[in-house]
Amino acid sequence: MKPKARTRRSEALSKERIVEAAIEILDTDGEETLTFRNLTAHLSTGSGAIYWHVADKHELLAAATDHVIARVMAEVVKEADPQGAIRTLAMGVFDAIDAHPWVGTQLSRNPWQHAVLRILEGVGGRIQALGVPGQDQFNVATALMSFILGIAGQYAASARFASSNTTRTEHLGAVAAKWEQLDPAEYPFVHQVAKILPEHDDRDQFLAGINLILAGIKSAL
Amino acid sequence: MKPKARTRRSEALSKERIVEAAIEILDTDGEETLTFRNLTAHLSTGSGAIYWHVADKHELLAAATDHVIARVMAEVVKEADPQGAIRTLAMGVFDAIDAHPWVGTQLSRNPWQHAVLRILEGVGGRIQALGVPGQDQFNVATALMSFILGIAGQYAASARFASSNTTRTEHLGAVAAKWEQLDPAEYPFVHQVAKILPEHDDRDQFLAGINLILAGIKSAL
DNA sequence: ACCTGAACACCGTTCAAGT
């Protein structure tokens, strides 16, 4: 009786195969479960084998993130309207994080990884097409980036907490309940927001933020 | 010859003393060096002693972050003009992250910790004072928050990489050099930005982002 | 009630030894 091979037989290792296996673990079992021991077991190889193909865990995570983001950016390529392109680009990143919360963690952790450059290029090109003057392009593009990366980190964090055993709305309900126990005199706004929190739509919220920034850009043109 | 006591004698432990000691380690030696063994050595106590006062490392980090952010928010309290208040509040958070990069990491990692609520309350109150209609306040306040937290994560990441042995400008120069090796046809915007990157001012960049969002808010009023 | 510190169950990474 052959043991169940978790991977298709034993082809030679490669960075690509390693990244794919890592993504599978990250997607199905979450970011905390990705260890080199777990990963090498999936690949049915020795615990140190990975280091021949990948420098360290940071590089592996960056490569996995780039894999996901590259796909997103490829889908955005052709959109004539720069504003529309920025929206679909941003929502594409959002949906990728929704599907792979660990991508959000990773994006917000290292601003100079390749995946972030892909996003910056995508945003920057549209900013230029929008007619933002040269000396403002850097600030405008990075502001949009910061907002996207900020959301990335937050959304990934929610997913990390919620996914364990409760649904997202249950979890938000628990958060809102905690907010309502704060002193209403000291935290009036938080109290008000607690009522909306459990049933709000993250995607709408994100798009509203993008539109806010786009409005700021247009008002300065 | 008495051994040099790293802490003032052996008063009883308390959450406050633990948090203070943690902040000192985080500030002087960086976030990677904060381990419970290191921390308890500084406090000259047993390695498990902390767990009587603090649930786990996450709570400790959240408490340390709240300690820093509470100070920042206290300084902002009275500013008549809501726009000005939002600017000083945001810059206060920025300067706190500049002085304590680990605060940036921590803020971007957990959106529901108390420190984040302080910022949200500060931002939200000013958003209301600005006259943003009720149903938009949540989206607008959280968008501003996301931008601030996005910067927090990025700035902390730069500090983490740069601080090791090179100065910030040296580090940015190295990043820019890497960007210039990318295919200019595929990454035209990144190439252009690489020229500005090493000598840009992070504080100006951050303020420009805040002003962009404020402009977006005003244009919708 | 509070503290000690050995022990547990892990990590990422290295590297001699194998093929």
Add this chain to the structure above:
DNA sequence: ACCTGAACACCGTTCAAGT
């Protein structure tokens, strides 16, 4: 050239035992 897997140098956390 590539892989193996024991070993190294750590982690956070637990918990019986002490005071």
